[in-house]
Every structure is written in structure tokens, then in C-alpha cells.
Amino acid sequence: MRASKIARYGLLVALALALSYAESLLPSPGVPGVKLGLPNLVVVFALYRLGTADAWALSLVRVLLVSLLFGNGASLAYSLAGAALSLAVMCLLKRTGKFSETGVSVAGGVAHNAGQIAVAVFLLETTRLAWYLPVLCLSGTVAGILIGLVSALLVKRVPEFKS
Amino acid sequence: MDRFKTHRNDVLLIAALLILAGALALFLRLGRHSGGTVSVTVGGEMVAELPLDEDASLPIETESGTNLLVIEGAAARMESADCPDLLCVKMGAIRWAGESIVCLPHQVVVTVEGGPDGGFDAAAR
Structure with missing residues (x-):
């Protein structure tokens, strides 16, 4: 691996970490899981500008670091499920070539929330969490639109970021 | 796939998800009991x-x-x-x-x- 590539990875991981932290400072609307998903800016950027494998590596490293720094075992399970399902759906949708960054990011946002609900249903052994599905579907869509629009700009305008 | 089509697909996807959220909410609301x-x-x-x-x-x-x-x-x-x-x-x-x-x-x-x-x-x- 070339030094410049290592430096770029480090930069993106640090950025994703900083965005995770920045997001934790934002006021919460009072429903678990409703959030903007700022780190997803970096993941979508990496997916389009670097490649699928790089996006996976970045996303997993970020989730592990965030859980180590700010979370616990349970939060690792939630984050991992959300991040993995989200990225899997985004990869698939990107591969179809039928959607722009916005569509891909929207699907990722909703998939992220779905993954977290699935883990919550499993860990808490209750199916009552169905009550959160509408609001999390809505919030995932809205957050996905915002992140997708900004990501599209980044993908287009950030100069020279090839490995 | 040209730009217009991808944007149209984006909008369709967003609309579908919003309708899904609304339908879920309606379903849960109609089925609610005290x-x-x-x-x-x-x-x-x-x-x-x-x-x-x-x-x-x-x-x-x-x-x-x-x-x-x-x-x-x-x-x-x-x-x-x-x-x-x-x-x-x-x-x-x-x-x-x-x-x-x-x-x-x-x-x-x-x-x-x-x-x-x-x-x-x-x-x-």
C-alpha cells in the first residue's frame, strides 16, 4: 500500500469519526435512531470515489472506533447492523446504475434504521418495536435525501482523490 | 442511464418510501386500542x-x-x-x-x- 493511500484512508476515517462525534452533540428529537447520519457522507463519498471494498473498510473501522471511544457492546451491535445493512443496500443499488447518489443514500438511510430495529427486536425480544417503523422509515428517507445531495456535490467537486 | 432517468428513479424511490411510512403509520393507528x-x-x-x-x-x-x-x-x-x-x-x-x-x-x-x-x-x- 502506498503511503499516499494510507494517508487518504487515515484522513477519511478521522473525518468520519469527527462527524460521528459532531452528530452526538446535536440535540436528539426524542426517538431512538432518528438522526442525520453525518458519517454516511464519508461512506457515500468513498463508495463513489474509491470503490466498494474501500467503503466497507472505512465503514467498519469507523463503527469499531466509535464504539470503542463512545459506546459499549450493545451500541456496537446496533451500529454494526445498521452500517452493514446500509452499505450492502447502497452497493447493490449503485451497481444497478439506475439511481444517483441521492437515491442510493436514501435507500442506505432507511436500511440503516431497519437494521437497527432488527437488532433491537432481537436483543430486547419484543416485536412491539413495529411502532417505530413509520417514523424511522420517514426519518431515514429525509436524512438520506440530505446526505445524498451533499455527497453528490462532494463526489463531483472534491479534487483529485484517487488512490 | 442518463441523468434525467436516475433523478426520476430517485424521486420514485423517495415517494415509495414516504408512502410506505404513511401506510405503516396508518395501519398502526387504525389498529390501536386503549x-x-x-x-x-x-x-x-x-x-x-x-x-x-x-x-x-x-x-x-x-x-x-x-x-x-x-x-x-x-x-x-x-x-x-x-x-x-x-x-x-x-x-x-x-x-x-x-x-x-x-x-x-x-x-x-x-x-x-x-x-x-x-x-x-x-x-x-
Whole structure:
């Protein structure tokens, strides 16, 4: 691996970490899981500008670091499920070539929330969490639109970021 | 695939998800019943069940911390908790069968169970 590539990875991981932290400072609307998903800016950027494998590596490293720094075992399970399902759906949708960054990011946002609900249903052994599905579907869509629009700009305008 | 088509597909996807959210909300709203009791589980195990029509306050002790549940005016809410995010407190009061308050850090779930008229469980079965 070339030094410049290592430096770029480090930069993106640090950025994703900083965005995770920045997001934790934002006021919460009072429903678990409703959030903007700022780190997803970096993941979508990496997916389009670097490649699928790089996006996976970045996303997993970020989730592990965030859980180590700010979370616990349970939060690792939630984050991992959300991040993995989200990225899997985004990869698939990107591969179809039928959607722009916005569509891909929207699907990722909703998939992220779905993954977290699935883990919550499993860990808490209750199916009552169905009550959160509408609001999390809505919030995932809205957050996905915002992140997708900004990501599209980044993908287009950030100069020279090839490995 | 040209730019116009990808944008059209984006909009279709967003519309479909918004309709899905609306349909889910409508489905849950139509199926709602007033609650009869409040059940408290920690890590999936039932620790308490209280009637919703009697005012009460119940400290919920878990391995990771304590939550204070208050039932008042046929609604249940988390009055206070020592979890880091306090989302359970911010979630406010619940009164309809099937609604729940979740404290993820402490693995606490407070759920309103259906009254004599059935409720969410009866609809789900």
C-alpha cells in the first residue's frame, strides 16, 4: 500500500469519526435512531470515489472506533447492523446504475434504521418495536435525501482523490 | 442511464418510501386500542406489570442502571434515568396498546398492553 493511500484512508476515517462525534452533540428529537447520519457522507463519498471494498473498510473501522471511544457492546451491535445493512443496500443499488447518489443514500438511510430495529427486536425480544417503523422509515428517507445531495456535490467537486 | 432517468428513479424511490411510512403509520393507528396494563421487561424478562388506570411510580433497577417509571392519568412515562442519552425520558408518555418506551443502554422496554378489548396482540395474532 502506498503511503499516499494510507494517508487518504487515515484522513477519511478521522473525518468520519469527527462527524460521528459532531452528530452526538446535536440535540436528539426524542426517538431512538432518528438522526442525520453525518458519517454516511464519508461512506457515500468513498463508495463513489474509491470503490466498494474501500467503503466497507472505512465503514467498519469507523463503527469499531466509535464504539470503542463512545459506546459499549450493545451500541456496537446496533451500529454494526445498521452500517452493514446500509452499505450492502447502497452497493447493490449503485451497481444497478439506475439511481444517483441521492437515491442510493436514501435507500442506505432507511436500511440503516431497519437494521437497527432488527437488532433491537432481537436483543430486547419484543416485536412491539413495529411502532417505530413509520417514523424511522420517514426519518431515514429525509436524512438520506440530505446526505445524498451533499455527497453528490462532494463526489463531483472534491479534487483529485484517487488512490 | 442518463441523468434525467436516475433523478426520476430517485424521486420514485423517495415517494415509495414516504408512502410506505404513511401506510405503516396508518395501519398502526387504525389498529390501536386503549391500553389496560403496563408491562416492564429488562433484557427480555418481565419484571413488573402495573394497571394503567392507577397512578404509580416504579424504580426499575437493572445491571447497568436505574430508570424511574411514572404512571399518571392513564399514561406511562419515564420520569428519570441514569442512562447516558436519556432518550427514554425524552420519548414522553405512552397510552395506547402496543406503544412502548425503550431504554437501549439498560435494555429496558416499557410496553402498554391491551385492555379488555384486545389490542395490538390480538390484531397481530
